Amino acid sequence: MTTVTPYRSGLRAGRDGFGRLLLAEWTKFRTVRGWVIGMTLSALVVLGLGLLSAAGSHMSCSKGPVEVPCPALPTGPGGEAVNDRLYLVHRSLTGDGGITARLTSLTGQIRLPDANPGVRRVVAGLVPWAKAGLMVKESTAQGSPYAAVMLTGAHGVRMQHDFTEDVAGRPGGVSATAPRWLRLTRSGDTLTGYESPDGRRWTEVGSARLPGLPATVRIGLFATSPGDLRVTQDVLGGAIAASRFTEATGVFDHVSLRGGGARGAWSRDDIGVTTELDGTPHHPGRLVESGGRFAVTGVGDVGPAGAEYAQPVERTLSGALTGLIVVIVVAVGFVAAEYRRGLIHTTLLASPRRGRVLVAKALVIGTVTFATGLAAVAVTVPVCLSILRANGNQILPVSWFTELRVIVGTAALLAATAVLALALGALFRRGAVAVITAIAVIVLPYILATTSVLPLGVAQWLLRVTPAAGFAIQQSVPEYPQVLSHYAPQMGYFPLPPWAGLAVLCAYAALALGLAVVRLRRRDA
Known part of the structure; x- marks a missing residue:
């Protein structure tokens, strides 16, 4: 002691x-x-x-010569700000089911700065994250939950859902002689994406669970293309970033759907498109359908929004x-x-x-x-x-x-x-x-x-x-x-x-x- x-x-x-x-x-x-x-x-x-x-x-947006309040950024299921701008060709699906399609082409256009006033310069090309593929979406409202399997401009096949989630599939592109088959299925609140080189041998790309997905959803084909980001060096060595308008076109055939309600005419929605003062869509998407062939053209992006927005x-x-x-x-x-x-x-x-x-x-x-x-x-x-x-x-x-x-x-x-x-x-x-x-x-x-x-x-x-x-x-x-x-x-x-x-x-x-x-x-x- x-x-x-x-x-x-x-x-x-x-x-x-x-x-x-x-x-x-x-x-x-x-x-x-x-x-x-x-x-x-x-x-x-x-x-x-x-x-x-x-x-x-202060911030405002313009429609021609008129200044208007900027529209609110849509928010995704997780509350994050998102881009949800795409062209969707869709039908309703009630309960379980799926869609299968063959993608034979993915092409695009990029607008360059005008060489002369009033003369548009548009060249063929795809940005790396241009997308075309299959989608299941809760509704056509911006920010609604979704899952999609797609081919991209430079990152191969991807399975993405709810704007922030991304899973890589096989790399590579697509052509008429080397098409890419895609499939997207729903079972309850689970969506699963597949890919195939020939429509017979299928490989799972990824799956997504979307809790609370309603019984009836939208299912179909989509295309979208974000801006062409170019970063240049200024005289001091710093960087100047600029984004140019682009669009992407995916060509599909052998489109088949299964499941309740997946019948009738196809609906078309240019989700997130902006309009001019007279109501005319600005840079609209489009669909050209002929003999079971669907050429879907889209503008924009489906993904999280960052500090540039x-x-x-x-x-x-x-x-x-x-x-x-x-x-x-x-x-x-x-x-x-x-x-x-x-x-x-x-x-x-x-x-x-x-x-x-x-x-x-x-x-x-x-x-x-x-x-x-x-x-x-x-x-x-x-x-x-x-x-x-x-x-x-x-x-x-x-x-x-x-x-x-x-x-x-x-x-x-x-x-x-x-x-x-x-x-x-x-x-x-x-x-x-x-x-x-x-x-x-x-x-x-x-x-x-x-x-x-x-x-x-x-x-x-x-x-x-x-x-x-x-x-x-x-x-x-x-x-x-x-x-x-x-x-x-x-x-x-x-x-x-x-x-x-x-x-x-x-x-x-x-x-x-x-x-x-x-x-x-x-x-x-």
Whole structure:
């Protein structure tokens, strides 16, 4: 007992000593008016610049010379924003059944920039994700659940459903001498896609379960073709993305249906087509039917919509970068001021275990920054989203969990930056040098990567290996391999997953703090 009790007492004293050290550092922070004002200013900057940006952002669409409100983006079964623009030739299907067809041709057209005013330039060609195939869809309403088996322009046969899900089948194209047979069956709420080279030997491509699918659905042939994305380099090395109009035509024959209600004339729906002021369809799809041969032409895409169609949630945080710079200045000052005024010796005399001094400072500045940032961001995001919607802006819907991750993650981004800046202040012991260094390793790479002044590969490299990777925590819209889009930092897409990017920043902060502790143990000032 005599040997155990002192150990426990010493352990308790150590804990109490660190608690007193934390309290002392917190007291230092809250009693220095400049630091408190600076931290408050960082919150006001996040909120103020976000409100200013939202208030100045307005959106409308044009029909000829007339400005009209933009139509709302359709949402899929999972609540995500989607593109649902296709030409569908269909019949009703009640209960179980299926459709089989042979695809003998998939061709397309791409419109190029006009060489001369009024002279259209259209060339033959298919974009990689042009699609033609078979579909079962709950209804012809945009965003309704569906499953489809199809041939694509450059990615072979695919089984896709509910806009975000994609399964690859056999690669290759199609021709009159090498047709592709497709089959799509329904059994309850399960849809299964098959492919065959000859209509006899069938291979399953994939299956999809669509819970809640009604007894009667639409079943038939479809075609669609997303824009032709071209990315060019500007004079500074950055990227400029442009999408050109395309259409795709799939030619089917040997079309057969089985199941209840799959009889009668074919219906035709140009789902999602836009119209001019006089009601004329803009870039309509079409069907040419002759002797059991169906040539289906479609425009658009069936898949998730990205940041090029509407504003993501994180656009409300335009002030976070400026607020982060204010945080850097405050965090560096929290430690550099003691070196500048010679107070570090007094601090170390009060706490001889020097490493704990920096750890306590890091916990205090990190906690204060996180709490301040969380309050600012939690107010900024919902208020700015409300203003943006009132101004006619389209907002990409996200789950409550994703929105919470953006809010909490941004606060964590600010807090990790504060710890890194504090560690740099302890390493360099000169406020100006530490502030400049922190801005150079966090803010500058982010600005260079997101302003189209660097080639895409370099921009993505910066956001993988520098502390600026932490900004990935703000990304709310995922990338989808089955959607051709300009997945670049300037569009809000980061090369690392959200939490992985934040982990990179935290690793830099931990490394810098560790180096600062080592230096402090070797030398006071």
